[in-house]
Amino acid sequence: MDGIKDKVAIVGMGCCKFGENWDKSADDMIIDSVYEAYEDAGIEPKDIQAAWLGTYMTEWTGQMLSRALKLDFIPVTRVENACATGSDALRNACYAVASGACDIALAVGVEKLKDSGFSGLPDFEIHRRQLNTYRSRSFSPPGHFAMMATKYFDKYGLSYEEGKRVIGSISVKNHYNGSLHPKAHFQAETTLEKVLKSPIIASPLGLMDCCGVSDGAAAAIVTRADLAKNFRPDPIYLKGLQIAVGPGEGYMSQKYDWVHVEETLRAGQRAYAEAGVKNPREEISMAEVHDCFSITELVIMEDLGFSERGKAPEDVDAGFFKLDGGLPINTDGGLKCFGHPIGASGLRMMYEVYKQLQGKADKRQIKNPRLGLTHNLGGTPATCSVSVIIAGNEKG
Secondary structure (H helix, E strand, O other): OOOOOOOEEEEEEEEOOOEOOOOOOHHHHHHHHHHHHHHHHOOOHHHOOEEEEEOOOOOOOOHHHHHHHOOOOOOEEEEOEOEOHHHHHHHHHHHHHHHOOOOEEEEEEEEOOOOOOOOOOOOHHHHOOOOOHHHOOOOOHHHHHHHHHHHHHHHOOOOHHHHHHHHHHHHHHHHHHHOOOOOOOOOOOOOHHHHHHOOEEEOOEEHHHEOOOOEEEEEEEEEEHHHHHHOOOOOEEEEEEEEEEOOOHHHHOOOOOOOOOHHHHHHHHHHHHHHOOOOHHHHOOEEEOOOOEHHHHHHHHHHOOOOOOOOHHHHHHOOOOOOOOOOOEOOOOHHHHHOOOHHHHHHHHHHHHHHHHHOOOHHHOOOOOOEEEEEEEEEEOOEEEEEEEEEEOOOO
16 A cells, blocks of 8 residues: 655644634634745745645534635635544645645644633534434543543552652643743643642543643645645655544443553554654654643553553653653643644644754754654544654655
């Protein structure tokens, strides 16, 4: 099977300020992000030949993007794949370019949550009037991932206090990284003491173990790899692009252990194979992963092969995932500091990878990056949609 490796490049990206953007509409955030991407790529709106819009609930058709940008009757497709929505918009744009259907494509992710009337994510079944009450579950996203934390602590012999300290250290790391990013929602450092004393949301997860609810948008312009240097001297090349969607087996089998996510494992393995990565711990320079909760990031480290099973706490304690560590994770602060406007998160992650690989991440810049990875997890540990994308600054 012929993969995406080195067929497509990103030549421009943009990202608006994430946060409680009461003074901006979804259209405003799209315009901010896309026009930054236009300028970055050195192109004009008329150069875009096709576009993909990723949004979870902000609007229902691609007309939103065409209206906001005044696109000139080009094809615009709306995609949605839970928290992997922005990554899937990029995936579709990349596949269109790789197929030869177009030479320059636009991918945009956007979500406007703060004006939705919900304090967090809405119940999507109610939102779409799909009241399948016979299979409704009465516990929340924090409840699902609290189960993961409890099971992880038990399986690997961590006391409650030890487990809380490990996952709390992840939040401290991400807040430090986010304090260095001007577009993050939360730009303040925190301490382990504050994290450990934060109110419990779903034990053992406290408030500071959970990501926030934000508004945001991000955009990418992709073209054929052989055309990329016509736009800029430092394009970023796609190396692997995989999505794994679970069939719900975690809820149907007592064998599911709640300390791994099969979709992350499968998507990661396929992305590594496509990109030619043999040892992710050594070959991946940095990663942006889906830290919706601090325990999620810990488990992702093991599912993606950055740590051995049960050994991620040791790597956290050793500072392996810090900015100056062996494999920096969430160098921009992750979901913890940007929040999670669902449709935008995947492209926001790629925006950070793009800047890091170009050496343009300012105070967050890591040393000599070659390959960057993004990871989105949409759903619950037992069944979800997961995207893993690998990009590099050299064409193989």
